[in-house]
Amino acid sequence: xxxxxxxxxxxxxxxxxxxxxxxxxxxxxxxxxxxxxxxxxxxxxxxxxxxxxxxxxxxxxxxxxxxxxxxxxxxxxxxxxxxxxxxxxxxxxxxxxxxxxxxxxxxxxxxxxxxxxxxxxxxxxxxxxxxxxxxxxxxxxxxxxxxxxxxxxxxxxxxxxxxxxxxxxxxxxxxxxxxxxxxxxxxxxxxxxxxxxxxxxxxxxxxxxxxxxxxxxxxxxxxxxxxxxxxxxxxxxxxxxxxxxxxxxxxxxxxxxxxxxxxxxxxxxxxxxxxxxxxxxxxxxxxxxxxxxxxxxxxxxxxxxxxxxxxxxxxxxxxxxxxxxxxxxxxxxxxxxxxxxxxxxxxxxxxxxxxxxxxxxxxxxxxxxxxxxxxxxxxx
Numbered sequence: 543x544x545x546x547x548x549x550x551x552x553x554x555x556x557x558x559x560x561x562x563x564x565x566x567x568x569x570x571x572x573x574x575x576x577x578x579x580x581x582x583x584x585x586x587x588x589x590x591x592x593x594x595x596x597x598x599x600x601x602x603x604x605x606x607x608x609x610x611x612x613x614x615x616x617x618x619x620x621x622x623x624x625x626x627x628x629x630x631x632x633x634x635x636x637x638x639x640x641x642x643x644x645x646x647x648x649x650x651x652x653x654x655x656x657x658x659x660x661x662x663x664x665x666x667x668x669x670x671x672x673x674x675x676x677x678x679x680x681x682x683x684x685x686x687x688x689x690x691x692x693x694x695x696x697x698x699x700x701x702x703x704x705x706x707x708x709x710x711x712x713x714x715x716x717x718x719x720x721x722x723x724x725x726x727x728x729x730x731x732x733x734x735x736x737x738x739x740x741x742x743x744x745x746x747x748x749x750x751x752x753x754x755x756x757x758x759x760x761x762x763x764x765x766x767x768x769x770x771x772x773x774x775x776x777x778x779x780x781x782x783x784x785x786x787x788x789x790x791x792x793x794x795x796x797x798x799x800x801x802x803x804x805x806x807x808x809x810x811x812x813x814x815x816x817x818x819x820x821x822x823x824x825x826x827x828x829x830x831x832x833x834x835x836x837x838x839x840x841x842x843x844x845x846x847x848x849x850x851x852x853x854x855x856x857x858x859x860x861x862x863x864x865x866x867x868x869x870x871x872x873x874x875x876x877x878x879x880x881x882x883x884x885x886x887x888x889x890x891x892x893x894x895x896x897x898x899x900x901x902x903x904x905x906x907x908x909x910x911x912x913x914x915x916x917x918x919x920x921x922x
Contacts, residue, residue: 569757570767570770572771576774576775577752580749581752581753582785583786584746584749585749585786586742586746586749586786587739590736591659593673594831594832595672595825596673596674596733596831597729598711598733599729599732599733599736600733600736601711603919604712604729604733604734605730605736605737605916606707606916607708607711607733607920608730608733608734609913610919611704611734612626612734613626614704616697617687617689617694618645618681618686618688619687619693620645623687625680627644629652629655632910634654634656634858634908634910635656635911636653636654636655638862638864639864640868640869640870641868642686644686645684645685645686645687647685648685650666650808650868651666651867654862655735656739656911658673658738659673659739660786660787660855661673661787663791664676665852666851666867667793667809667810667814667851667852668852669817671824673732674728674731674732675821675825676732677728677731677732677735678728678823681694681727690724691723691724694727695720695724699717704716710920712726725823725829740857741905742906744759744766744902745770745899745902745903748762748902762902763898766898766901768895768899769892769897769898769899769900772892772896773899777892777896779896782853783855787855788855788856788857789852789853789854792853793811794850794851794853795810795848795849795851796849796867796880797880798870798871798880799866799871799880801868802868808867808868810849810850811850811851811852812850851866851867856903857905858903858904858905859900859904860874860900861904861909874896874900878893878896
């Protein structure tokens with residue numbers, strides 16, 4: 543665990559006191575309704591499903607190409623910014639900074655890359671409706687890569703090995719239609735990103751035991767169980783953080799502290815939906831491999847979308863600080879208090895129990911994510 547991350551955990555422990563030692567002799571009683579809500583938070587992992595809008599989703603050669611491009615700093619014309627610059631494997635595929643930084647500072651926090659195949663919208667404001675479209679956005683953003691279809695195509699012209707990978711994955715040469723080449727790069731990156739999934743956690747073992755009617759697994763503390771009871775009950779967390787990925791995938795005004803970034807207020811989903819509908823890369827455009835559907839997102843007519851941001855997953859949340867869309871909340875206990883206005887938790891003890899529960903959503907890899915290598919990503 544990084545020094546900075548360890549620091550905020552130490553601060554939280556000093557504030558809240560030590561988390562209760564694991565205990566199995568004081569199991570918490572759950573009502574039938576609470577048990578049903580807990581069981582609905584699984585099972586994990588869910589079955590893998592290919593993205594119908596991406597014809598190379600799940601294909602090994604496209605995954606290999608996407609893995610190479612993810613780590614390649616030549617993806618940016620300046621030659622030193624890559625996807626991994628903000629999404630580092632030893633930082634939960636995030637950067638643990640309040641705001642992302644490519645070629646310039648951005649206004650939002652870097653989202654950890656995990657379980658992306660379970661999402662419907664991508665980015666804090668849902669600027670993309672597919673994972674491959676989301677992979678294109680940083681390439682084209684002047685503040686991130688400042689790239690273009692031409693700069694991406696040039697990379698393949700200069701590197702025969704990558705060009706061979708591309709031909710193997712897509713069956714055509716990376717030349718001619720530069721925008722098509724750019725989109726295919728996005729689809730290869732998406733195929734790789736679909737493989738970045740979190741593993742099972744102590745909560746999953748507890749949930750499965752509850753579903754079977756078995757006793758709680760040894761080591762699942764009474765504090766975590768009390769926090770879970772709050773989570774699915776009076777704290778109301780499950781209203782937005784529901785399902786196996788602990789996210790409803792929708793957009794909500796969360797009341798985060800104001801951004802420190804200069805400029806006008808962040809309009810969140812209202813502006814994200816507008817930009818998505820106007821993009822030629824959305825799912826109703828010419829590049830989707832699935833049957834077309836309307837470009838206008840279903841929520842563009844909803845009121846209150848200003849300052850609305852997508853509900854993040856809570857899997858591995860304990861290792862992805864800071865929190866909120868603008869990175870203004872530095873610890874789990876502060877994030878809980880930020881949301882607790884009219885609901886529980888109402889005291890330090892309940893906050894500590896919720897923190898204890900959220901820590902049980904961390905898998906065995908924790909902050910340091912593994913990336914499986916390819917033995918021969920570009921065969922002749």
